[in-house]
Amino acid sequence: MSHPRSVAPEIDFYRGVSYVGGLVAIGAIYFASAKGGLALASIHPSATPIWPPTGVALAAVLLRGYWIWPAIFTAAMIANATTAGSVASAIAIATGNSLEALAGAYLINRWSSGCSTFARPNSVAKFALICVVIAAPISASIGLTSLSIFGYIEPRNFADAWVTWWLGDVTGALVIAPVIVLWASDHHHVFNRHEFLETVGVLATAAAVGLIAFSPLIEQTPGRDPLGFLAILPMLWAALRRGPRDTATVALVLAGITIWGTLTGGGPFTTTNPNASFLPVLMFLISITVPSLLLSADVAVRKKAEESLRRAQIELERKVAERTQELELANAAKSRFFAMASHDLRQPLHALGLFVAQLRMPLKTRERTKTVERIDATRKEMDEMFNSLLDISRLDAGTLIPKITEFPIVRLLQKVETTFRQATREKGLRLRVRPSNAWVRSDAMLLERILINLVSNAVRYTLQGGILVGCRRRGDMLRIEVWDSGPGIPEDQKQNIFGEFFQVSAPVRNRTGGLGLGLFIVERLRLLLNHQIDLASTVGRGSRFAILIPTVDECVTSTPPVDSPHPGAFAVEGKVILVIADAAIVQEGTGGLLDKWGCSVLAAGSDEAALVRLAKREQRPDLIISDYHLASGKTGIRAIEQINAAFGSSIPAILISGDTAAEPLRDARDKGYILLHKPVDPMRLRAVMHELFRDHEGRDTGRAL
Structure with missing residues (x-):
């Protein structure tokens, strides 16, 4: 070598x-x-x-x-x-x-x-x-x-x-x-027979015109002299049709024939003095060459511009066609969405109607308790469906903006275990969540939603055995794995399970509620967070989902998490709650629930009616619960601000909205209010009330000190 x-x-x-x-x-x-x-x-x-x-x-x-x-x-x-x-x-x-x-x-x-x-x-x-x-x-x-x-x-x-x-x-x-x-x-171009023949034609025409006008083979007479102007014809042909290269070539052909004819005594430029004969020849050649080259360049530029415009038009038409197809697919998906959502939401509504009918009949205490539990389970099922729809709406609206922070993963693991402990126990499944002391960098809320959806999916499809949630370190990444002993996912369906409304075929006895959006939401959220997720599954043995999160060094300076107090620590009994809702059924439902919790409830359909009720009672409310959208285009924020102005103080408030658009959430955040989306879980409402009362009493204690 x-x-x-x-x-x-x-x-x-x-x-x-x-x-x-x-x-x-x-x-x-x-x-x-x-x-x-x-x-x-x-x-x-x-x-x-x-x-x-x-x-x-x-x-x-x-x-x-x-x-x-x-x-x-x-x-x-x-x-x-x-x-x-x-x-x-x-x-x-x-x-x-x-x-x-x-x-x-x-x-x-x-x-x-x-x-x-x-x-x-x-x-x-x-x-x-x-x-x-x-x-x-x-x-x-x-x-x-x-x-x-x-x-x-x-x-x-x-x-x-x-x-x-x-x-x-x-x-x-x-x-x-x-x-x-x-x-x-x-540059080399693919041979084009038509262009080649046109080039040959224009060169042949130039040669013919040159021979007719300047050749010594034809007797020179005064009537032949003007024929020299015919040279402009092949030059124009070449300039308008064939471009600069062929234009220059035609000029060279005419120059050669003109010089040859003048040298041999032919053509209109011949005189007894050879030098005097050639000078007008040169002026003639310059006068036909330069303008023709200018014209051919201008035509070439225009042709390129037209070609660019044509390509741009074709590209625009292609994009319009693609966009039209996307819109058609989106409309088809929307129609499918409404059809699927309508079907799946009618199922629990139908069950609720049957359960309510049972409650109207004479029932034993045990049967009544069981029916109430079924109603609550059906409500939770509907709540899960609405949460999925809400997540999709937020993702489509672009209102979910990740807030990347550093936090210990153990908090989310504990939340997962608490959330699914009862559900797995009722199904006779084992739930094991292995703790980890790793700290990760992500959005805690969105990552929690991913894990909740993965575990919820595992619980839904697992009939026996159990679910395992654990973590493995992989260099500077943490791999959170969710294992289940469910039916598994066939190989030909692994690429589809992250699509919307997709549900793996399962036995009828395992057909539980759900819109088939859980893994679709997981996919959208992990793209939003730029996290990697992978799947391994064996039919009949179960599946394993894993998501990779960047790890960080433990933040020893961070404030340790404070355990939430038991709900009983901040009792709601005796609290005066103002409920503002323009729907009577919402007033009755919210008021009835709060009354059972021992609260003193004032209900009104508008801010004006609320102020009248408060004036008669002559008592400042401890909490305001208001719908975001009220009658006559007013908002709950305006009602809260008017009541605060009337009492000259800031009253804790909760906004409730069925609108999933970005505006209500942004308005509530800007004003510092808590916004809950309908349907609101009663326990979630109670927990938020406890939190507000605790914070308010803490501020009062601080001022007293």
């Missing part, structure tokens, strides 16, 4: 050979074109009206770089030294030719987009201006000045020779350089 260093000299050698080969090739082409142009000189052997080397040199520098100047200099020096003058004058002329190409290419690169100069009209105009005003005068001025110094040209012929030299260089640059640059830099 050879060492890489041994390859380097070989690579350098091939680069050197390639460089020298390029110089030789360019120099040979330049020399041949130079000798051909000098053969047409008449006013002076070194001042010819036809000078293709300018275009060759300019194109070579643009395409290959400034390093090829030695080839131009050497070829120009040899061509002039073997034609007329001396070696010194040949060196001076070669210097002018080299500077002409280098200066022109440098300005075109800096000012006129380099090899892309023929792609836009303004760049073509800059290219023509550089060639006419800057590049060509350099060669003509240096060359003729050197010939004058060495005595090879008479002063009286200097002006005519300079104009001839200048026009020859300008024509070479404007006619030859574009053809070489455009053909060399043209």
